[in-house]
Amino acid sequence: MKRLEPVSYGSLFFAPMEGITDEAFRKTIIKLYPEWDYLATDFLRVPSAGRYPSKHVVTHFGKELSQEEEIKNKTQFQIMTSHRSFTIEMIKQVVELNYPWLDINLGCPSNTVTKNGGGSSLLLDLVSLRPLIKTIRDCFPGRLTSKIRTGFHHTDEFEDSIKLLNDEGIEMITVHGRTRDMMYKEPAQWSFIEKAVKVSQVPIVGNGDIWCVNDIDRMLKETGCHSVMVARGALKFPWMAQSYRKGQMRETSQERCLKIKTFFMEYRLNLEAEEISDRGLLKQSKSVSRYMLDGVDNGDTIRRKLLLSQTVPDFFSIIESF
Ligand SMILES: Cc1cc2nc3c(=O)[nH]c(=O)nc-3n(C[C@H](O)[C@H](O)[C@H](O)COP(=O)(O)O)c2cc1C
Known part of the structure; x- marks a missing residue:
């Protein structure tokens, strides 16, 4: 498998977001705002029984975008696994399908995921996490990165988790400055991104509460991180990287x-x-519209109307009337 070029300092990452960053969304971003240096897929859950058909993996990661070498090389293909999942089989499949970059989700806070031992719950037991990461590293020759929260209930083992990922060959770590228990509520704690920079030998990507262009430089300066990743702020301003x-x-x-x-x-x-289907199209468009109208004149009223629209033409006639 071809090794990817190193990520340049100050790169801008469009974050993975489940239910949002599917292929149609990423195609839109790539076409309109190529200033995003990297994008990510939302997580592909590693099955706990057998293997997915390869078609399923390719569909999740993006049928068309998977064909384009340049785009593939700027995409983090994210997986979410657990100790009970068929991780080795999945990694072998990803290698067969020639995906050059895998990102391991160690941050998802949702109850459904954590109850099943995935996402941020893997941070509860670093002793068990180590062999899991090692196994993935041993099977995957491409670029391997990870996205992590600062802990599950507390941050006592945060630095150890960063060291563990370094020791086991993770090549870049995105730090979302919140514990799992903080969900998305309290402000992201950038001081943990700074801590990660101090203990890590590999680049740290800072993530959490970048809401405007100025926040990008502020995060780079305040934390010393290598690059930044934007999620909700990039849903509000998908053109943030261009600006x-x-x-x-x-x-x-x-x-x-x-x-x-x-x-x-x-x-x-x-x-x-x-x-x-029209139903799917309407549902996706509504999900994406949720953040985009924050701060627009009359934004709350327009958003309400968009969310209440019953048909695709209804939704788009409101958009067209802008
Ligand atoms: C709707 C939504 C879906 C998300 N899905 C994922 C995901 O699939 N994988 C992941 O690593 N993080 C996911 N996240 C977390 C974001 O990537 C990011 O870490 C978090 O929102 C903090 O960044 P922000 O303050 O810029 O939004 C999701 C966040 C939101 C709001």
């Missing part, structure tokens, strides 16, 4: 509405190309 690269610190509400409209027109085309 950052062009030094555009402000935009009017009118400019923003125009960008939202452009985004949804392109997104609709990409969803339609997948031949998904």
Whole structure:
């Protein structure tokens, strides 16, 4: 498997988001905002019985985007596993399918996931986590990275978790500055990103509460992290990387509405190309619209109308009227 070029300092990552960052969404971002240096897929759950058909893996990671070498090389293909899952089989399959970059999810806070021993719950027992990471490293010759929270209930073992990932050959670590118990509520604690930078030999990507262009430099400066990853802020401003690269610190509400409209027109085309049902198209468009209207003039009213729309034409006629 070809080794990827190193990630440059100050790279901008569009975060993985379950239910959002599917192929149609990523195609939209890549086409309109190529300034994002890297993107991520939402997690693929490693099955606890047998193997998925390869078709399922390719569909989850993106049928069309998986064909394009350049895009594949800038995508973190994320998996979520547990001690009970068929991890080795899954990794072998990913290698056969020639995905060059795998990211291990050690951060998902959802009850369903953690009850089954996945995501952030793996941080509860670092002794057991070590052989799991080692197994994945031994089977996967490509770039292996991980995305982690600062702990589950507390942060006492945070530095140990970073050291463990370093020891076991993880090549880059994204730190979301919250414990699992904090979910998304309290402010992200960037001091833990700074701590990770101090103990890690491999690059740290800082994540949590980047809401505007200025926050990007602030995080790089305050924490000393190598690169940054944006999730909800990038749903609100999918063009954030473009604004950052062009030094555009402000935009009017009118400019923003125009960008939202452009985004949804392109997104609709990409969803339609997948031949998904109208119901699916409406559901996806609603999910994506949730954050995008924050701060827009009259945004709450428009969002309510969008969320209440019953048909695809209804939804898009509201977007078109922007
Ligand atoms: C709707 C949603 C879905 C998410 N799905 C994933 C996921 O699949 N994998 C993952 O590692 N993190 C996931 N996250 C966490 C984000 O990637 C990110 O770590 C978190 O939102 C903090 O960053 P932010 O403050 O920029 O939003 C998700 C977050 C949201 C809001």
